Amino acid sequence: MNPLAPAAAAVTASPVIVALDFPDAQETLAFVSRLPPASCRLKVGKELFTAAGPALVEALVARGFDVFLDLKYHDIPNTVASACRVAASLGVWMVDLHASGGRQMMETALEALANISQPPLLIAVTVLTSMTPTDLTELGLPDAATQVMRLATLAQSSGMDGVVCSAQEAGLLRQTLGPAFTLVTPGIRPQGSASNDQHRIMTPAAAMAAGSSYLVIGRPITQAADPVQALQAIHQELGLSA
Numbered sequence: 001m002n003p004l005a006p007a008a009a010a011v012t013a014s015p016v017i018v019a020l021d022f023p024d025a026q027e028t029l030a031f032v033s034r035l036p037p038a039s040c041r042l043k044v045g046k047e048l049f050t051a052a053g054p055a056l057v058e059a060l061v062a063r064g065f066d067v068f069l070d071l072k073y074h075d076i077p078n079t080v081a082s083a084c085r086v087a088a089s090l091g092v093w094m095v096d097l098h099a100s101g102g103r104q105m106m107e108t109a110l111e112a113l114a115n116i117s118q119p120p121l122l123i124a125v126t127v128l129t130s131m132t133p134t135d136l137t138e139l140g141l142p143d144a145a146t147q148v149m150r151l152a153t154l155a156q157s158s159g160m161d162g163v164v165c166s167a168q169e170a171g172l173l174r175q176t177l178g179p180a181f182t183l184v185t186p187g188i189r190p191q192g193s194a195s196n197d198q199h200r201i202m203t204p205a206a207a208m209a210a211g212s213s214y215l216v217i218g219r220p221i222t223q224a225a226d227p228v229q230a231l232q233a234i235h236q237e238l239g240l241s242a
Contacts, residue, residue: 019218037064174211194213
């Protein structure tokens with residue numbers, strides 16, 4: 001058991017995943033100590049994982065949080081499969097990889113989790129919400145909606161549990177890929193929040209109405225004067241109890 005955290009609490013019904021965009025474990029744990037585990041899920045990305053490593057992930061899991069390990073694996077199939085297996089051993093709830101890595105990479109990753117009793121959700125990243133039409137053109141790709149649909153369809157047929165996409169594409173994906181396919185949508189900004197480096201954004205209520213399963217929200221919560229109140233306001237917007 002990791003010594004950084006005490007024993008765990010309940011699993012949340014909230015669709016909110018708080019992006020922990022902090023530089024180290026100390027700031028992260030100080031922030032997380034203010035949040036009841038039943039109020040949200042947590043996302044650990046590349047910067048924080050590089051700084052704090054697996055021990056922090058285990059600590060967050062031990063505190064009762066569902067943890068989305070957002071490392072966006074993209075490599076040869078066996079390397080990605082091994083990484084997913086290690087991520088599962090940390091007790092994470094969700095892990096992601098790039099759909100653009102192709103069918104073989106996704107299927108090999110899925111096979112690596114086949115014998116795990118409680119495997120994490122395996123989610124494929126489509127098009128980053130920071131990307132503009134110019135970015136896509138420079139890469140020789142079609143418009144965002146077309147590319148997202150192409151990669152999401154490939155991900156579903158490869159056995160993925162869902163995809164990461166903009167909420168702007170969620171409606172079409174939900175209609176095409178069905179109600180059980182998980183849609184994780186970053187770029188969520190409550191009314192009045194700055195867009196920062198995100199381009200394809202949407203409010204929490206609009207994103208859920210469009211078909212999102214989970215909402216990734218970072219700075220509007222983590223940089224709020226009162227993060228708990230900011231999270232409660234989002235829940236109220238979604239019609240959930242505070």
